[in-house]
Amino acid sequence: MLTNWIFHFNYKEKWELLKKNKTVFIFLLLFLTHVVWLLNTSNFSYALNDLRIKIPLLAFPVIIGSTKPISFNNLVIVIKFFVLGLLISTVSGLFAYYKIISIDNIDNFRNISIYISHIRLSLMLCLVIFILAYFIYKKILTKKYEIFISILILCWFIIFMLMIQAITGFVILLLISFGLIFIIVIKEKIIIRKLVYFSILVFIPLSILLYLLYFINDFYTPTQTGQGESIYTAKNNLYSNNFENKLIENGNYIYRDICEEELYETWQTRSSICLDSLNNSNNKMFHVLLRYMASKGLKKDAEGIMQLADKDIRAIESGATNYRFNNNSFINNINKRLYSIIWQIDVYRKGGNPSGHSVTQRLEFLKAGLNIFGQNFWLGTGTGDLDDAYKKYYPESNTELKPEFWHRAHNQYLTLFITFGIFGAIICLIAIFLPVFMEKAIKNYYFMIFFAIALISMLNEDTLETMIGVFFFSFFYSLFLWGYKNEKASEQITN
Numbered sequence: 001m002l003t004n005w006i007f008h009f010n011y012k013e014k015w016e017l018l019k020k021n022k023t024v025f026i027f028l029l030l031f032l033t034h035v036v037w038l039l040n041t042s043n044f045s046y047a048l049n050d051l052r053i054k055i056p057l058l059a060f061p062v063i064i065g066s067t068k069p070i071s072f073n074n075l076v077i078v079i080k081f082f083v084l085g086l087l088i089s090t091v092s093g094l095f096a097y098y099k100i101i102s103i104d105n106i107d108n109f110r111n112i113s114i115y116i117s118h119i120r121l122s123l124m125l126c127l128v129i130f131i132l133a134y135f136i137y138k139k140i141l142t143k144k145y146e147i148f149i150s151i152l153i154l155c156w157f158i159i160f161m162l163m164i165q166a167i168t169g170f171v172i173l174l175l176i177s178f179g180l181i182f183i184i185v186i187k188e189k190i191i192i193r194k195l196v197y198f199s200i201l202v203f204i205p206l207s208i209l210l211y212l213l214y215f216i217n218d219f220y221t222p223t224q225t226g227q228g229e230s231i232y233t234a235k236n237n238l239y240s241n242n243f244e245n246k247l248i249e250n251g252n253y254i255y256r257d258i259c260e261e262e263l264y265e266t267w268q269t270r271s272s273i274c275l276d277s278l279n280n281s282n283n284k285m286f287h288v289l290l291r292y293m294a295s296k297g298l299k300k301d302a303e304g305i306m307q308l309a310d311k312d313i314r315a316i317e318s319g320a321t322n323y324r325f326n327n328n329s330f331i332n333n334i335n336k337r338l339y340s341i342i343w344q345i346d347v348y349r350k351g352g353n354p355s356g357h358s359v360t361q362r363l364e365f366l367k368a369g370l371n372i373f374g375q376n377f378w379l380g381t382g383t384g385d386l387d388d389a390y391k392k393y394y395p396e397s398n399t400e401l402k403p404e405f406w407h408r409a410h411n412q413y414l415t416l417f418i419t420f421g422i423f424g425a426i427i428c429l430i431a432i433f434l435p436v437f438m439e440k441a442i443k444n445y446y447f448m449i450f451f452a453i454a455l456i457s458m459l460n461e462d463t464l465e466t467m468i469g470v471f472f473f474s475f476f477y478s479l480f481l482w483g484y485k486n487e488k489a490s491e492q493i494t495n
Helices: 002-007 011-020 022-027 029-040 044-054 056-065 072-097 118-137 144-163 167-187 191-220 260-270 285-295 302-306 310-317 330-349 360-375 386-396 412-438 445-460 467-482
Strands: none
Touching (some): 011 056, 022 029, 022 056, 022 467, 029 056, 029 412, 044 056, 044 386, 044 467, 072 118, 072 144, 118 144, 118 167, 118 445, 118 467, 144 167, 167 191, 167 445, 191 330, 260 285, 260 302, 285 310, 330 360, 360 412, 386 412, 412 445
16 A cells, blocks of 8 residues: 555645645644654653554555545445455454364464454454445445345354454444444434334343343352351361352352362372363362362362263363353353353452453553553653553552563553653544544544444553554544545445
8 A cells, every 4th residue: 555655656646635634634643642752761662663553643644645535436345355354364263263274272262363363353343344234224235145245244243253252342342333223213203113223222231231130140149058067078078168268150159168188089080180280271270170169069079079070070171160161152152251251350359369360450450550640640651661661560569460460551541641641642632533523524424433443442452552453543544534535425336
């Protein structure tokens, strides 16, 4: 794209087009802020690498903003190629999982995003899902085979997001869907249709809420009675109980009714793996066993070990901590992911260490980020010192996080405030939001869908801190805002 722009010459014409797109210069403040804040930087090695990652924030607006807008037909072609790329990526991941193509470390569905982060991929899938749905809804696609293929692709992308357990992407998909349905309810004139859309708007969130409440209730409902009341095992050995530790699996206390002597002795008759060894997740096998047995409502003694089936032993050896999730069907993986989130929150509430827990450790990241922002309120850390600020903060804090989990805030807005302080962050936000209002992009469906996806993702991710994230944001921001003729009449493909 850059090569074509350079060798197309006509730089005078490009400059004239760029001058007409005044909002491009406002958006470029986002990149310029990174450059100016080099003055507040001591780690130039990190800063220059960060500027390298942020180059698309400069390149795409300039290239697209100084090029004649493409027709709507050509925009559809661009989107079709984008859909094709995502289709290849998702199908390749599925092939890798089923060993049709050889790629290492594809042992579960969460790893089948083989080219980019599953979170970044889910954002792209969300964008395409909403665009394809709009093409069908607005009858932009007129040929039956195109509509049929689009519906199949749309369904496949939703299924794929469920398979990779892309919570961020799925939450975005639901939130924007509810927003669109709400707009349709308001605008719809026919009462029957309005009632149908309103019913959908109420039914889906209510169904999700009821399912979550059922799941949470099931999580806390014990399947074992009389926990911690027994004194002796069947072999007349004493049970040990940790009544202060309230951690549970399927409602059953993990650290009650334990006879370590019998567990170690009997486990050796069922498995060759030592209970004191660590599994692939760096968890001690002994604790994996305790959690698994608690999930089945078994006492942790010789009799409990012998009640485990061979498939249970294999599952424990592989690191499984709950018998309910032994199979890898994608529906079961969704329930497993949901259970994992509830379990993490429960552990965190009870004072457990959030290290390695994808949801609750983010609360610690946010806490760290807010404290660092407070220390650098006015001018921030500078473009290159963001990482150093975290490295300095964590050892001095009282966080329970292990050093390997000392990460950044995973919130793009907070990252901007930490890096540039209150003044620089406001400049960045103006650069992002002001062009939207000046270009009246609120009426541009494609831009607003993309923009909503990007903005929501920034609440949970440092979207602009990775090359893929920057490419995604800068390219589609530029394409949908300056890159094509946004005319109602053009939203009909001519063949």
